Amino acid sequence: MIVAVKDVTKRFRDVVALGGVSFTLRENTIYGLLGRNGAGKTTLMQILTGQQVATAGTVEVFGEQPYENDAVLARTCFVRESQRYPDDYRVKHALRAAALLFPNWDEAYAQSLVDDFRLPRSRTIKKLSRGMLSAVGLVIGLAARAPLTLFDEPYLGLDAAARQLFYDRLLADYAEHPRTVMLSTHLIDEVADLVEHVLVIDQGRLIVDEDADRLRGQVVLATGPADAARAFAAPRTVLHQTTVGPVARFTLRGEVDADARAEAERLGVTVTPVSLQQLVVSLTTGAAGSATSKETTP
Amino acid sequence: MTSLAVDRRAILASRALAVTRLQLTTNLLPLAIPLVVLAGSFVVNVMVFSASDRAQAEGTTGGVASIYFAQLVVAWASVHQNFSFTVGLNATRGAYYLGSLAVAVLQSLVYGLVLFVLNILELATGDWGIGLAFFDPAGLTPDASPATYLVYTVPLAFVTMLGLFLGSVSKRFGTRGFFLLSIAAFLVGGLVATLITHLNGWEPIVEWLARQSLRAVLTGWLLVPTVLASVGGWFVLRRAVP
Numbered sequence: 365m366i367v368a369v370k371d372v373t374k375r376f377r378d379v380v381a382l383g384g385v386s387f388t389l390r391e392n393t394i395y396g397l398l399g400r401n402g403a404g405k406t407t408l409m410q411i412l413t414g415q416q417v418a419t420a421g422t423v424e425v426f427g428e429q430p431y432e433n434d435a436v437l438a439r440t441c442f443v444r445e446s447q448r449y450p451d452d453y454r455v456k457h458a459l460r461a462a463a464l465l466f467p468n469w470d471e472a473y474a475q476s477l478v479d480d481f482r483l484p485r486s487r488t489i490k491k492l493s494r495g496m497l498s499a500v501g502l503v504i505g506l507a508a509r510a511p512l513t514l515f516d517e518p519y520l521g522l523d524a525a526a527r528q529l530f531y532d533r534l535l536a537d538y539a540e541h542p543r544t545v546m547l548s549t550h551l552i553d554e555v556a557d558l559v560e561h562v563l564v565i566d567q568g569r570l571i572v573d574e575d576a577d578r579l580r581g582q583v584v585l586a587t588g589p590a591d592a593a594r595a596f597a598a599p600r601t602v603l604h605q606t607t608v609g610p611v612a613r614f615t616l617r618g619e620v621d622a623d624a625r626a627e628a629e630r631l632g633v634t635v636t637p638v639s640l641q642q643l644v645v646s647l648t649t650g651a652a653g654s655a656t657s658k659e660t661t662p
Numbered sequence: 663m664t665s666l667a668v669d670r671r672a673i674l675a676s677r678a679l680a681v682t683r684l685q686l687t688t689n690l691l692p693l694a695i696p697l698v699v700l701a702g703s704f705v706v707n708v709m710v711f712s713a714s715d716r717a718q719a720e721g722t723t724g725g726v727a728s729i730y731f732a733q734l735v736v737a738w739a740s741v742h743q744n745f746s747f748t749v750g751l752n753a754t755r756g757a758y759y760l761g762s763l764a765v766a767v768l769q770s771l772v773y774g775l776v777l778f779v780l781n782i783l784e785l786a787t788g789d790w791g792i793g794l795a796f797f798d799p800a801g802l803t804p805d806a807s808p809a810t811y812l813v814y815t816v817p818l819a820f821v822t823m824l825g826l827f828l829g830s831v832s833k834r835f836g837t838r839g840f841f842l843l844s845i846a847a848f849l850v851g852g853l854v855a856t857l858i859t860h861l862n863g864w865e866p867i868v869e870w871l872a873r874q875s876l877r878a879v880l881t882g883w884l885l886v887p888t889v890l891a892s893v894g895g896w897f898v899l900r901r902a903v904p
Contacts, residue, residue, distance in 0.1 A: 413752055415749065461684045464687075
């Protein structure tokens with residue numbers, strides 16, 4: 365366990381950005397931190413890296429609190445969408461700076477990534493396109509090889525090919541140099557196969573903290589004649605439901621075992637797994653933001 | 663002291679050193695600006711003094727002040743340029759600030775040396791042969807003594823620390839916060855001045871100042887606000903968010 369967050373609350377004046385969040389991160393695991401805009405993902409990552417201080421609760425990273433802790437932060441890399449660079453910095457300057465600040469920095473690997481992402485080494489960072497700017501952050505995040513690496517919306521403006529390149533490089537490097545990675549993104553389907561553990565934040569609250577494979581089995585789509593589908597849904601938690609004519613579709617939470625499948629078949633209800641993205645969408649569109657709230661779409 | 667505390671200090675020192683190296687090696691442009699400004703000012707003065715009649719060239723120039731203003735602005739801007747970047751890459755604020763202080767001290771020592779050496783040249787060439795007392799406009803540095811070196815260097819350290827302090831304030835509180843704080847500072851200053859007037863306190867202050875030589879003020883007393891600015895900058899910056 366390299367991160368332990370307990371009852372962390374962060375208030376900005378009268379806005380509650382995080383309300384009583386608790387979780388732990390294991391060593392050498394890729395975490396997906398998912399949630400809507402303004403859910404509190406960035407604030408959480410800032411608190412983990414000591415850039416913000418929690419209003420209440422405790423945070424331990426590598427067994428110590430991270431704020432102004434050189435030993436902890438030297439082993440942590442936080443790549444964020446809004447990373448600022450000095451105005452006159454060129455790409456090579458940013459890499460040189462990162463090489464000085466990250467003890468595990470691999471210069472050869474960084475240079476190969478610069479080639480992969482086709483970054484112009486001598487161009488001023490201010491003049492880079494949005495996608496290239498993101499790529500600079502990705503190169504730093506990967507080549508830093510920090511035992512705890514946080515990516516916050518790291519690829520704004522990056523094209524699909526470059527994003528795929530990032531996933532490939534991340535997985536390959538992760539296999540050779542295991543570390544703990546936390547990745548926050550809105551492109552959930554793209555990272556669905558990448559993340560091993562899913563954390564979902566909604567309105568400052570942690571509503572899912574689950575192994576990715578287990579989570580996938582836990583939420584299903586039950587489609588069938590309205591009465592039959594309703595009967596199948598009755599003992600389960602309904603996350604979302606739509607009715608079109610005689611056909612109803614329920615998004616359900618809860619393990620669907622062999623018995624349940626047999627029951628569904630008897631009722632004439634089709635049970636299909638939902639994608640991670642579907643799941644997060646249905647969990648975070650509730651008015652109250654609660655995982656158990658039932659909602660009906662007319 | 664426990665060994666853990668020693669470890670922490672060692673790590674802080676190594677991180678601060680990394681920040682210092684970062685600022686001294688990655689991009690040299692900000693370090694060169696004060697010298698470039700000084701060179702520009704010097705060239706303009708040489709042209710003006712060469713063009714004027716030697717006999718009349720008894721005027722003085724404050725051109726050497728250009729490096730002090732440039733250094734103030736560069737130090738101020740450096741906080742805005744480097745703080746978010748460096749702390750964004752997970753240096754602690756402490757490591758950033760210590761590393762920046764080290765750069766500030768090094769800059770003052772080196773630029774002070776440049777001025778000191780150029781002043782020796784000026785003395786040796788008899789004001790560059792054109793009556794241009796560029797590096798000693800007020801007769802404060804008439805020799806090559808260590809005290810002369812300090813007359814150049816301590817004010818440089820002062821403007822650099824002041825720049826770091828002002829940069830920390832505007833970084834932490836934003837432009838609007840900076841203006842509000844400036845207004846507050848003026849009000850407090852005005853209040854203190856009024857109070858001194860009320861207590862008939864100006865006379866002893868002026869008398870005390872008259873007893874100090876300008877060299878003593880520049881090399882000694884100026885260290886007090888220099889240290890205050892550098893410490894104050896830390897208290898402002900340690901809660902700033904990158």
